[in-house]
Amino acid sequence: MTVINIALVGFGKIAKDQHVPSIGKSEAFHLAATVSRHGTMEGVPAHRDLASLIADQPEVTAVALCTPPQVRYALAREALEAGLDVLLEKPPGATLAEVEDLIALARDRGRVLFATWHSRFAAGVPATKAWLAEREIQRGSITWREDVRRWHPGQTWIWQAGGLGVFDPGINALSILTEILPQSAHLTGADLEFPSNQETPIAARLSFLSGGAPIEVDFDFRQEGPQTWAMNFETNDGVLTLADGGATVSAAGQSLSEGDALASEYDGIYARFARLLAGRESEVDLSPLIHVADAFMLGRRLITDPFVE
Numbered sequence: 001m002t003v004i005n006i007a008l009v010g011f012g013k014i015a016k017d018q019h020v021p022s023i024g025k026s027e028a029f030h031l032a033a034t035v036s037r038h039g040t041m042e043g044v045p046a047h048r049d050l051a052s053l054i055a056d057q058p059e060v061t062a063v064a065l066c067t068p069p070q071v072r073y074a075l076a077r078e079a080l081e082a083g084l085d086v087l088l089e090k091p092p093g094a095t096l097a098e099v100e101d102l103i104a105l106a107r108d109r110g111r112v113l114f115a116t117w118h119s120r121f122a123a124g125v126p127a128t129k130a131w132l133a134e135r136e137i138q139r140g141s142i143t144w145r146e147d148v149r150r151w152h153p154g155q156t157w158i159w160q161a162g163g164l165g166v167f168d169p170g171i172n173a174l175s176i177l178t179e180i181l182p183q184s185a186h187l188t189g190a191d192l193e194f195p196s197n198q199e200t201p202i203a204a205r206l207s208f209l210s211g212g213a214p215i216e217v218d219f220d221f222r223q224e225g226p227q228t229w230a231m232n233f234e235t236n237d238g239v240l241t242l243a244d245g246g247a248t249v250s251a252a253g254q255s256l257s258e259g260d261a262l263a264s265e266y267d268g269i270y271a272r273f274a275r276l277l278a279g280r281e282s283e284v285d286l287s288p289l290i291h292v293a294d295a296f297m298l299g300r301r302l303i304t305d306p307f308v309e
C-alpha cells in the first residue's frame with residue numbers, strides 16, 4: 001500500500017487532540033507537514049501557509065483542513081486548485097453555496113473531497129440507525145448542553161458570524177440525527193438566543209418533524225456541572241437512549257453500545273478517507289448544515305445577557 005503524505009492545516013485543539021493520534025495509528029497516512037501561523041509539532045515540517053507547503057513539499061497529496069469554518073473555503077479552493085485531495089473538518093463551510101462550489105471544483109479537477117461529520121463515527125451510531133430502521137418513531141428529543149468556557153476557551157471565532165455559536169457542537173447532534181432517522185426531518189420552528197454582545201447564538205431550541213413524529217431539540221452553551229449530549233426516541237417498541245455524544249446507547253432496556261466519546265471517531269474518519277482516496281470518490285453530505293441554515297432562516301432571534309469569557 002502506498003502511504004499518503006498528509007498535512008494538517010490549522011493546528012489547534014482538534015488537530016492536536018484527535019487528528020494527530022489517528023493519523024499516527026493509521027497505516028494509510030503519514031503526517032508530512034503542518035500549516036499554521038502559530039502551532040508546530042516536533043519532528044514534523046512546519047509551514048506558515050498553504051502556498052509554502054505546495055511549493056516545498058510536492059510529496060504531500062492530501063490536506064485535512066482543521067481551521068474554523070470562516071476561512072475554510074479559501075483554503076479548500078487553494079488546495080484543490082493545487083491538485084490536493086481535501087478532508088474538511090465539520091462544518092464543511094460557512095455557507096451552503098461555498099461548499100457546493102467546492103464539490104464542483106473537486107469534480108472538475110478529479111480530486112477527492114471528504115466533508116467529515118465526526119459524531120457519525122461515534123460507537124453507537126450504526127446500532128442506533130439499525131434499531132430505529134425497524135421501528136416507528138413516535139417522538140424524539142435531543143439535549144446537547146455544554147459549558148462553552150470549559151470546551152471552547154479562547155475560541156473567539158465561535159462568537160463571530162459564521163462561527164455558529166452553540167451550533168458548533170449542536171451540528172454534531174444534527175449530523176447524528178440526519179444519519180439515524182429512517183425518514184428525513186424538516187424544521188418547523190426555532191428560537192435562537194443571542195448574547196447582546198455576540199454575533200452567534202448561545203442557545204437554541206428547535207422543533208422538527210420526521211415522518212409525522214415531533215423531535216424537540218435543546219442546545220445550550222451555558223451548562224455548568226454535568227454535561228449532556230443525549231437523544232431519546234420513543235417508538236412503538238420501546239425507548240432508545242443515546243448518550244455521551246453517541247458513544248453509549250440503550251434500547252428497550254438493553255445496551256447496544258458502550259464506548260468512549262470521541263475516542264474512536266477520528267480513527268473511523270481516517271479509515272473512511274483512505275477508502276475514498278483508494279476509490280477516488282468524494283463524500284459530502286450537506287444535510288446537517290442545511291438544518292442549521294434553516295434555523296437561522298426560520299428562527300426567532302431573542303437577545304439575552306452579554307457573554308464574557
Ligand code: NAP
Pocket residue numbers: 009010011012013014015035036037038039066067068069071089090091118155157168
Ligand atoms: P481552535 O483550537 O481555535 O484551532 C483552530 C486553528 O485554526 C488554530 O490553530 C489556528 O491556527 C487556525 N486558524 C486559521 N485561521 C484562523 C482564524 N481566522 N481564526 C482562528 N484560527 C484560525 O479550534 P478547534 O477546536 O481545533 O476547531 C477547529 C474546527 O474543528 C472547527 O470547525 C470545529 O468545529 C472543529 N471541531 C472541533 C472540535 C473540538 O472538540 N474542539 C471537535 C470536532 C471538530 P494558527 O493560528 O496557528 O494558524
